[in-house]
Amino acid sequence: MTQHIDEIVEELCRIDPAFFEQKTLVRAVVAKLIAVKPDTKFDEAFARRLGAELKNKVAARNVPVGLNLNFMKKFNFAFGFALLALALGAGAYYYANSGEVPGFSARDTSFGGQAEITKLASKAFGSLAFAQNPVRSQSGGGGAAMLEGDSFTDQSAVFPAPAGLGGGGAGGGGMGIMPPYYGYKFVYKGDALELTDETVQVLRRQLGESSSRDLKNFLLANDFGLADFGSFSNLKLQSFNFTEDRDHGYSVMVNFADGSIAINEDWLRWPDAHLNCADQPCYDAGKIEIGEIPSDKDLIAIADDFLSRHGIATGDFGQPSVENFWRMQYEQSSSQTDFYPPETISVIYPLRILGQEVFDEAGNPFGMTISVNTRVRQVTGLWNLTTQRYQSSDYAAETDAGKIIKIAEAGGFRRNYPLEDSAGAKTLSLGTPDISLVKIYSWQDGVNQELLVPALVFPVVDAPGSADYYSPKNVVVPLAKELLDESVFIGPHPF
Amino acid sequence: MEKDEAVIASECAEGDFRRFDALYGAYARKIYSFIYFRIHHREVAEDLTSLTFTKAVEHFSTFKPDAGSFSTWLYRIARNTLYDHYRVSKTVLELPETWEIASPERLEKQFDARQSLREVRKYLNELPQETRDIVIMRVWDDLSYAEISKIVGKSEAACKMSFLRAVQKLKAATLYAVLFFFFFQKLNI
Numbered sequence: 001m002t003q004h005i006d007e008i009v010e011e012l013c014r015i016d017p018a019f020f021e022q023k024t025l026v027r028a029v030v031a032k033l034i035a036v037k038p039d040t041k042f043d044e045a046f047a048r049r050l051g052a053e054l055k056n057k058v059a060a061r062n063v064p065v066g067l068n069l070n071f072m073k074k075f076n077f078a079f080g081f082a083l084l085a086l087a088l089g090a091g092a093y094y095y096a097n098s099g100e101v102p103g104f105s106a107r108d109t110s111f112g113g114q115a116e117i118t119k120l121a122s123k124a125f126g127s128l129a130f131a132q133n134p135v136r137s138q139s140g141g142g143g144a145a146m147l148e149g150d151s152f153t154d155q156s157a158v159f160p161a162p163a164g165l166g167g168g169g170a171g172g173g174g175m176g177i178m179p180p181y182y183g184y185k186f187v188y189k190g191d192a193l194e195l196t197d198e199t200v201q202v203l204r205r206q207l208g209e210s211s212s213r214d215l216k217n218f219l220l221a222n223d224f225g226l227a228d229f230g231s232f233s234n235l236k237l238q239s240f241n242f243t244e245d246r247d248h249g250y251s252v253m254v255n256f257a258d259g260s261i262a263i264n265e266d267w268l269r270w271p272d273a274h275l276n277c278a279d280q281p282c283y284d285a286g287k288i289e290i291g292e293i294p295s296d297k298d299l300i301a302i303a304d305d306f307l308s309r310h311g312i313a314t315g316d317f318g319q320p321s322v323e324n325f326w327r328m329q330y331e332q333s334s335s336q337t338d339f340y341p342p343e344t345i346s347v348i349y350p351l352r353i354l355g356q357e358v359f360d361e362a363g364n365p366f367g368m369t370i371s372v373n374t375r376v377r378q379v380t381g382l383w384n385l386t387t388q389r390y391q392s393s394d395y396a397a398e399t400d401a402g403k404i405i406k407i408a409e410a411g412g413f414r415r416n417y418p419l420e421d422s423a424g425a426k427t428l429s430l431g432t433p434d435i436s437l438v439k440i441y442s443w444q445d446g447v448n449q450e451l452l453v454p455a456l457v458f459p460v461v462d463a464p465g466s467a468d469y470y471s472p473k474n475v476v477v478p479l480a481k482e483l484l485d486e487s488v489f490i491g492p493h494p495f
Numbered sequence: 496m497e498k499d500e501a502v503i504a505s506e507c508a509e510g511d512f513r514r515f516d517a518l519y520g521a522y523a524r525k526i527y528s529f530i531y532f533r534i535h536h537r538e539v540a541e542d543l544t545s546l547t548f549t550k551a552v553e554h555f556s557t558f559k560p561d562a563g564s565f566s567t568w569l570y571r572i573a574r575n576t577l578y579d580h581y582r583v584s585k586t587v588l589e590l591p592e593t594w595e596i597a598s599p600e601r602l603e604k605q606f607d608a609r610q611s612l613r614e615v616r617k618y619l620n621e622l623p624q625e626t627r628d629i630v631i632m633r634v635w636d637d638l639s640y641a642e643i644s645k646i647v648g649k650s651e652a653a654c655k656m657s658f659l660r661a662v663q664k665l666k667a668a669t670l671y672a673v674l675f676f677f678f679f680q681k682l683n684i
Contacts, residue, residue, distance in 0.1 A: 033634045040531040047523045058512040
């Protein structure tokens with residue numbers, strides 16, 4: 001304190017040299033002022049409380065628009081998810097020329113709703129023909145669909161499957177695991193094709209981590225006292241997950257790296273009819289009966305209601321349909337009484353972009369999928385709800401209609417169906433195609449690109465409808481020239 | 496801390512609040528004391544301190560490192576918050592009759608603590624509010640004239656003169672008190 005007094009006195013003397021003569025008195029005055037400084041009664045507990053409040057304010061302030069993480073503490077899932085979906089579902093439909101690659105950010109993300117497309121230079125996605133197709137493990141749940149890394153190639157590219165096989169809804173029964181083998185012959189019976197466009201616009205869905213500094217700061221401000229998250233550099237948030245704390249609650253996974261949201265039943269809070277079964281009679285006793293399976297109309301109504309309750313926009317999805325491959329299996333089953341109807345059945349909402357529906361390489365509709373538990377008649381999962389931000393790039397188009405038809409009659413660009421020119425082969429007629437989009441995966445430089453390529457989707461118009469075999473719904477031929485190169489074909493193979 | 500403080504403040508101004516804790520830790524007591532010295536009410540001081548830091552967090556993007564230090568920016572917020580409180584509560588900055596002294600052992604032996612308090616209170620209350628504020632900032636808040644000038648919005652020279660006049664006045668009063676003391680001591684009254 002003496003130093004403080006001396007300092008002030010010296011300052012005063014410099015301001016007014018006359019103070020030098022009365023330095024002692026000045027010193028006494030200053031000393032008295034300092035001596036009677038009040039005790040502020042500073043409360044450390046108050047300081048800690050305020051510090052904690054400020055921490056929360058900083059965290060709340062740094063949360064991206066529309067993503068109020070505080071709601072998670074209340075587990076108000078319906079309201080909270082509606083906020084999330086509403087905020088994320090607002091998108092703008094526009095074209096912009098940009099040489100840059102916009103990064104993913106929760107601020108301007110469109111999940112479903114209208115697409116955003118940014119145009120890039122021609123052939124910006126590299127070679128479309130060079131595509132490795134790692135097999136994606138099929139599952140009925142969104143959890144499996146959330147596999148990170150390189151597991152998003154449609155399995156149908158290698159082992160084409162009818163809709164529902166291996167996915168949600170496949171049942172079991174006397175027919176065994178593999179459907180019977182039949183050869184096919186395709187014949188085009190549609191209108192003449194005129195292909196005049198020299199280029200086609202290929203779309204690439206944008207992925208990427210959220211590099212939102214706000215979200216990162218929230219995490220750094222809440223290190224839970226266990227580790228110094230600030231010691232890690234260049235942080236990016238890849239995903240987060242929250243669950244409902246209630247019976248029949250859901251678990252929601254938001255994956256920024258993949259640009260998707262998946263919802264699954266929190267299995268810990270959902271009843272399991274076979275939980276305590278230890279023998280076959282127990283399982284048999286709990287088997288759902290064929291008559292208990294909801295109709296397609298009811299299944300779609302259950303799915304629609306779920307989407308509506310949770311504010312999930314469906315504006316850019318086509319008419320939903322039910323994956324009923326299990327019914328074919330039931331019809332073909334050698335013992336229908338022993339057939340186990342599925343406990344979950346999938347409803348697909350086909351994605352529509354630029355007014356065109358999206359198909360997988362096997363010609364099945366591709367889009368948001370919802371699985372419905374047939375026992376309790378509730379939704380148990382939702383997946384393929386993804387960002388709709390794309391980049392576009394022009395590629396040379398195939399204009400030889402004859403070549404296109406030839407490939408279609410060969411079973412499509414992936415030769416999905418086993419061809420057989422024998423008396424036992426089934427002849428299927430292909431109708432006039434629609435221009436749609438086919439989803440392919442292109443593995444380039446260690447990165448899996450999700451591409452949508454304009455394609456002609458030829459419908460099978462006269463499926464025999466026999467209970468002896470399954471009938472493919474469509475045959476797909478993309479319009480990008482380099483995908484029709486002979487060297488790309490995997491070759492015909494038995495199903 | 497000063498150099499670090501400038502860096503941390505710049506980060507916060509850009510939205511990176513990772514190290515905001517350090518700023519809060521360095522200024523929580525100072526700002527509280529600053530407010531308490533002028534309001535002499537603990538609960539109100541805590542409320543206004545909370546309000547000050549909240550405003551700082553919410554408006555950090557307006558902090559311009561080129562325009563001044565974080566310290567003066569924060570004190571300015573505190574001062575404005577205090578004056579808003581005066582306007583709303585219609586109170587006047589006037590020191591109370593008495594307050595608890597932080598360090599009573601520092602008082603000179605020849606002066607009774609209560610007497611000293613009365614004197615200081617009397618003479619400080621007689622000063623214009625702004626002058627009183629400057630005195631308290633220099634002596635109790637231990638702020639430099641450069642900082643005081645930025646907080647009150649006056650030149651450094653003007654702040655020094657204000658403080659000088661305040662001390663002159665108190666010096667004169669003290670001189671009279673000392674003379675009076677010795678006079679009556681001599682008279683054995």
